[in-house]
């Protein structure tokens with residue numbers, strides 16, 4: 001009954017327009033990243049800049065990618081750490 | 096000095112040619128000097144939508160290749176003094192014109208016309224690149240469907256990469272009834288996803304088919320809802336602030352009741 005009411009009043013989360021919106025959002029994350037392959041490269045560089053304030057990382061092994069499963073998109077980064085910096089925060093503030 | 100406006104979409108068949116013809120005719124009916132340029136080389140259509148197909152002598156390729164003067168190729172509309180068409184070539188392919196030639200052509204046309212409206216072919220290939228080459232601003236047509244909105248997003252990215260900043264969106268073939276029942280994306284949904292400004296909304300309307308059959312754009316029909324939407328849109332292009340028409344006004348009692356109770 002509730003289902004029926006939701007449907008009549010157009011509030012059903014599974015109404016086809018909501019399905020359309022979810023699918024569009026997902027597909028556009030990929031499309032937009034494709035339009036500028038530069039995007040992931042730029043992001044990597046910025047990530048390295050920030051992270052090296054805190055630790056030494058293996059920059060060449062760093063991987064950044066989009067992963068989508070179950071209607072969500074996640075930015076997944078694999079960043080091999082070589083060693084932590086001592087007093088990282090303070091160094092950054094001084095530097 | 097006039098303005099060059101290109102009408103794009105990415106996905107084919109969403110209403111670029113219909114929109115070009117109606118906006119162009121609408122502007123001419125307001126008294127502006129308008130030229131419509133059909134850049135869909137090999138798939139000429141704008142001429143039949145305008146009802147001018149029997150008067151074509153020269154086309155855009157004849158002009159860019161110097162086979163005739165620009166003035167000779169322009170077809171004058173009989174209904175409106177200010178309305179002209181530069182037809183596409185039917186026998187050549189999309190590489191028959193280059194972006195540089197288009198830029199030059201637009202510069203020429205801008206001298207004589209208030210508005211140069213360019214009907215772009217579908218796709219993102221050479222024809223698209225040619226069509227946008229001389230444009231000052233761009234409009235993107237979509238329908239409320241996943242594939243059309245997706246392609247519109249792609250086109251917006253390409254337009255911005257080509258320095259055609261802040262294109263405006265036209266949503267065509269909206270069916271208010273389906274939006275109400277949750278089976279079609281609403282204008283707000285589409286705007287939220289594409290994150291660009293809206294120029295106007297055209298409802299699905301049989302009058303588009305009927306007026307296209309006759310070669311008389313719907314914008315000239317006072318009873319057509321789509322015609323009204325196009326008249327509003329033409330006024331917005333000239334800078335007027337015209338509110339969106341209420342497409343939901345005449346939906347059934349149940350819908351009005353729902354609105355009353357507060358369900359959107």
Ligand SMILES: Nc1ncnc2c1ncn2[C@@H]1O[C@H](COP(=O)(O)OP(=O)(O)OP(=O)(O)O)[C@@H](O)[C@H]1O
Nearest residue numbers: 107108109110111112113217268298299300303307
């Ligand atoms: N609002 C509308 N209501 C009903 N029919 C419409 C509407 N808009 C467009 N159409 C119909 O849809 C079809 C395609 O329209 P149109 O030729 O303008 O699209 P297009 O984007 O120029 O296509 P192409 O990509 O092939 O150039 C036409 O038959 C037209 O009559």
Ligand SMILES: [Mg+2]
Nearest residue numbers: 111112135140
């Ligand atoms: Mg067309």
